[in-house]
Amino acid sequence: MTQPQPLAGTDQATTALAIGIDVGGTKILGVVTGADGVIANRLMAPTPKEPERVPDGIAAVAVELRNRMVADGLEPAAVGVGVPGLVDHEGVLHYGPNVPGVVGLDIAGHLRGRLDLPAVADNDASLAAVAEHRLGAARGYEHAIIVTQGTGIGGGLIVNNALLHGANGFAGEPGHMLIDRFGPRCACGTQGCWEALASGAGLANLARQVIAEGRGARILELAGGDPGHVRGEHIAEALDERDPDALVVIDKFAWWVAQGLASLITLLDPGIVVLGGGLTALSDSFIPDVQDRVVDAVLGGAYRPVVPVVPAEFGAEAGAVGGSLLALDVVAAG
Amino acid sequence: MTQPQPLAGTDQATTALAIGIDVGGTKILGVVTGADGVIANRLMAPTPKEPERVPDGIAAVAVELRNRMVADGLEPAAVGVGVPGLVDHEGVLHYGPNVPGVVGLDIAGHLRGRLDLPAVADNDASLAAVAEHRLGAARGYEHAIIVTQGTGIGGGLIVNNALLHGANGFAGEPGHMLIDRFGPRCACGTQGCWEALASGAGLANLARQVIAEGRGARILELAGGDPGHVRGEHIAEALDERDPDALVVIDKFAWWVAQGLASLITLLDPGIVVLGGGLTALSDSFIPDVQDRVVDAVLGGAYRPVVPVVPAEFGAEAGAVGGSLLALDVVAAG
Numbered sequence: 001m002t003q004p005q006p007l008a009g010t011d012q013a014t015t016a017l018a019i020g021i022d023v024g025g026t027k028i029l030g031v032v033t034g035a036d037g038v039i040a041n042r043l044m045a046p047t048p049k050e051p052e053r054v055p056d057g058i059a060a061v062a063v064e065l066r067n068r069m070v071a072d073g074l075e076p077a078a079v080g081v082g083v084p085g086l087v088d089h090e091g092v093l094h095y096g097p098n099v100p101g102v103v104g105l106d107i108a109g110h111l112r113g114r115l116d117l118p119a120v121a122d123n124d125a126s127l128a129a130v131a132e133h134r135l136g137a138a139r140g141y142e143h144a145i146i147v148t149q150g151t152g153i154g155g156g157l158i159v160n161n162a163l164l165h166g167a168n169g170f171a172g173e174p175g176h177m178l179i180d181r182f183g184p185r186c187a188c189g190t191q192g193c194w195e196a197l198a199s200g201a202g203l204a205n206l207a208r209q210v211i212a213e214g215r216g217a218r219i220l221e222l223a224g225g226d227p228g229h230v231r232g233e234h235i236a237e238a239l240d241e242r243d244p245d246a247l248v249v250i251d252k253f254a255w256w257v258a259q260g261l262a263s264l265i266t267l268l269d270p271g272i273v274v275l276g277g278g279l280t281a282l283s284d285s286f287i288p289d290v291q292d293r294v295v296d297a298v299l300g301g302a303y304r305p306v307v308p309v310v311p312a313e314f315g316a317e318a319g320a321v322g323g324s325l326l327a328l329d330v331v332a333a334g
Numbered sequence: 335m336t337q338p339q340p341l342a343g344t345d346q347a348t349t350a351l352a353i354g355i356d357v358g359g360t361k362i363l364g365v366v367t368g369a370d371g372v373i374a375n376r377l378m379a380p381t382p383k384e385p386e387r388v389p390d391g392i393a394a395v396a397v398e399l400r401n402r403m404v405a406d407g408l409e410p411a412a413v414g415v416g417v418p419g420l421v422d423h424e425g426v427l428h429y430g431p432n433v434p435g436v437v438g439l440d441i442a443g444h445l446r447g448r449l450d451l452p453a454v455a456d457n458d459a460s461l462a463a464v465a466e467h468r469l470g471a472a473r474g475y476e477h478a479i480i481v482t483q484g485t486g487i488g489g490g491l492i493v494n495n496a497l498l499h500g501a502n503g504f505a506g507e508p509g510h511m512l513i514d515r516f517g518p519r520c521a522c523g524t525q526g527c528w529e530a531l532a533s534g535a536g537l538a539n540l541a542r543q544v545i546a547e548g549r550g551a552r553i554l555e556l557a558g559g560d561p562g563h564v565r566g567e568h569i570a571e572a573l574d575e576r577d578p579d580a581l582v583v584i585d586k587f588a589w590w591v592a593q594g595l596a597s598l599i600t601l602l603d604p605g606i607v608v609l610g611g612g613l614t615a616l617s618d619s620f621i622p623d624v625q626d627r628v629v630d631a632v633l634g635g636a637y638r639p640v641v642p643v644v645p646a647e648f649g650a651e652a653g654a655v656g657g658s659l660l661a662l663d664v665v666a667a668g
Contacts, residue, residue: 086634095634143501157601159493166603167477168638176633177597180526181514188633192514263511267491267601269500299510299522300420300429304502 016077016331019065020324022124022317023047023058023083025098025151030061031317032069032076033324037135039317041068047099054101059114066115079111080327082124082319084154088169091121097187098152120330124148125277126163126172127322128312129156132274133163134325136313141271145264146312147174148277148319149257152187153195157268175199179260194263197256200232200279206256207235207249218243232279239285250282254289261290262297265307276312283311350411350665353399354658356458356651357381357392357417359432359485364395365651366403366410367658371469373651375402381433388435393448400449413445414661416458416653418488422503425455431521432486454657454664458482459611460497460506461656462646463490466608467497468659470647475605479598480646481508482611482653483591486521487529491602509533513594528597531590534566534613540590541569541583552577566613573619584616588623595624596631599641610646617645 017040022029025047032041043065048057062079069076085096091108093099111119129138129146138144144158153175157164164171175195176188184205186193196202207230210216218241220227222234238246261273275283275290291309295301312318351374355364359381366375377399382391396413403410419430425442427433445453463472463480472478478492487509491498498505509529510522518539520527530536541564544550552575554561556568572580595607609617609624625643629635646652 086638095637141501143505155601159498160496162494164493164602167475167605167641168603170634170638171477171601171603173600173633176600177511178513178593178631179515181517181593183515190631190633259512259515263597264601266507266510267489267505267598268498269502269505271501297512297524299507299524300504303429304420304504307501 016328017069017074018324018327018331019062019076019079020127020320020322020327021058021061021079021081022127022319022323023054023081023099023102024124025084028058028061029317029320030065031320031324032065033321035325035328037131037314037321037325039321041065042317048101051101054099055105055107055110058107059111062111062115076117077331078118078120078327079115080127080323080325080330081107081111081119081121082127082323083107083121084124084152086168086170086173087121087123089165093121094170118327118330120326122323122326123154123156123172124319125154126156126165127326128154128276128314128318129158129172129322130163130325131314131318131322132276132312133158135321136318137274137310138272143268143270144272144274145174145268145270146274146276146318147261149199149275149279150277150316151200153199154277158270159268174260174264177260177263179263194256194260198253198260202256203232203235203249203253203279204230206252210245210249210252215248216245219246219249232282236282239282250285251289254286255293257286258290258293259297261294261309265294266299270307273307273309274312275309276315276318278316280311280315287311350662351403351408352658352661352665353396353410353413354461354654354656354661355392355395355413355415356461356653356657357388357415357433357436358458359418362392362395363651363654364399365654365658366399367655369659369662371465371648371655371659373655375399376651382435385435388433389439389441389444392441393445396445396449410451411665412452412454412661413449414461414657414659414664415441415445415453415455416461416657417441417455418458418486420502420504420507421455421457423499427455428504452661452664454660456657456660457488457490457506458653459488460490460499461660462488462610462648462652463492463506463656464497464659465648465652465656466610466646467492469655470652471608471644472606477602477604478606478608479508479602479604480608480610480652481595483533483609483613484611484650485534487533488611492604493602508594508598511594511597513597528590528594532587532594536590537566537569537583537587537613538564540586544579544583544586549582550579553580553583566616570616573616584619585623588620589627591620592624592627593631595628595643599628600633604641607641607643608646609643610649610652612650614645614649621645
């Protein structure tokens with residue numbers, strides 16, 4: 001890594017670097033970027049199993065990235081952290097079943113105290129939306145929906161060129177729209193959320209349905225013979241082998257992804273839909289089908305422009321990059 | 335009606351009056367208001383059955399209201415019209431199954447030509463949202479959702495104190511969120527839209543289910559003995575009589591209303607939800623149940639502020655009043 005050389009006429013904000021951190025239920029991803037979103041350094045660590053150790057696990061990623069920067073003669077300007085769940089305007093997580101150690105905590109304040117740096121926190125998928133809107137696949141769109149598909153589903157809504165936070169900061173949780181009210185149970189406890197059908201967990205649910213119908217032998221084999229152990233990666237592997245039953249599963253999956261996107265488009269009329277998160281790796285296998293089916297399911301589909309459905313340019317790193325961008329915004333705003 | 339007397343220090347925009355028109359599939363409502371939303375005159379006419387006569391039917395309501403104003407020594411400053419369906423930024427209806435005579439037509443231009451007045455058009459429920467946000471039940475809320483429940487469901491989304499139009503002007507059609515994907519067929523042709531369960535038509539669907547289970551004798555009687563003839567007003571009448579089966583129907587209805595509102599709140603995080611449209615007349619019989627059930631169905635319901643669900647202050651006239659307010663905005667903007 002070479003030290004950025006300020007050009008004549010550029011100011012601190014142009015060359016400043018920040019640390020962005022995306023906290024998931026199983027891993028913590030940290031990146032260092034400037035306002036251009038180019039990742040100068042990255043670090044992945046497992047999320048501590050004990051909830052009370054999670055805040056220090058997050059801080060440790062930030063500290064390690066700062067140490068690496070200092071070794072290169074650099075200093076971060078700020079830290080931005082994304083957490084999954086309902087984050088209020090002050091950055092406090094009110095509801096986040098995947099990261100119980102962060103609930104109720106001023107996580108930005110915790111990082112501020114540990115690093116003596118400006119720090120901000122927001123919902124992880126909202127930060128992904130910031131990255132994709134400012135620098136990625138939704139660049140130039142006044143209205144955009146970013147959906148992150150991993151174990152669960154997150155989302156960020158760009159409205160009038162800005163992230164929509166809503167009254168409490170909680171806006172943008174499309175995974176918990178009710179879409180098949182008597183369908184599978186969701187991790188949140190409710191029955192029929194979109195997340196139970198169109199996330200990684202939803203993909204596994206659909207594979208188990210196919211297995212229960214007596215198909216999906218190869219997927220079952222890859223999962224070690226136990227339907228309860230089927231996960232997204234087993235379906236991905238079977239897809240790589242062109243297993244016909246995996247194609248059936250991904251076809252059903254694409255249909256459900258399309259139904260939820262149709263609801264979102266009918267409600268919000270975005271110019272583009274960006275799909276990110278861990279399932280971005282599989283997007284070639286389902287996005288073309290999703291695109292066709294959205295047109296069928298959206299209100300007046302034949303009478304309105306087709307809304308492009310595209311993969312996230314920052315892939316599964318969008319949330320961390322967005323954290324860094326938000327942190328730089330805070331520094332620029334003074 | 336007395337002629338408004340301009341006060342010293344007030345300008346034209348303060349005392350100007352406009353005509354607002356709400357076009358439905360069965361009737362056209364016109365009102366005259368100032369910026370205070372107080373209705374100085376109103377006129378209801380049936381929507382012409384022949385599609386090609388609808389534009390003139392709309393113009394006739396505007397002309398008659400203007401004639402009444404002129405008789406009082408007044409002049410309207412502008413006309414604003416709301417139509418159900420997908421209305422673009424220029425006021426052209428692209429998809430509107432209930433008013434085929436207006437589809438593809440520049441209805442504002444038609445009124446401009448006929449009345450020689452400034453004219454604007456927007457979605458009917460979006461105009462209802464403008465009225466409720468500016469002067470009604472959502473007054474003072476930065477983020478609000480207005481849902482109009484009549485034969486179908488319409489909606490208007492207030493985001494950051496402004497109506498959300500989206501990329502094409504089509505935002506805000508919550509009736510066609512897919513909520514019970516294998517549930518009843520909607521008027522739009524798709525299966526499982528919220529509208530098929532939580533509108534006047536949805537209420538009738540739920541009554542027919544109860545009748546099919548061998549109950550609902552009084553509702554069936556009020557409908558002349560034919561389940562196919564059951565409409566919202568029969569259930570309303572049975573409710574007035576405290577018919578226990580009508581209470582079962584309204585209980586199921588409240589549950590479905592709550593499921594859709596929960597999806598909207600999870601997605602948009604409004605400060606308030608306002609229910610308007612023709613079913614406002616029944617709102618006392620279902621809003622308290624809706625309120626309780628929304629908390630159960632919304633993501634993290636126990637960990638976030640309760641979002642009040644309230645009836646529209648302008649009731650079924652909100653769309654027409656909003657049309658007048660939008661028309662006055664256009665005049666004020668020059």
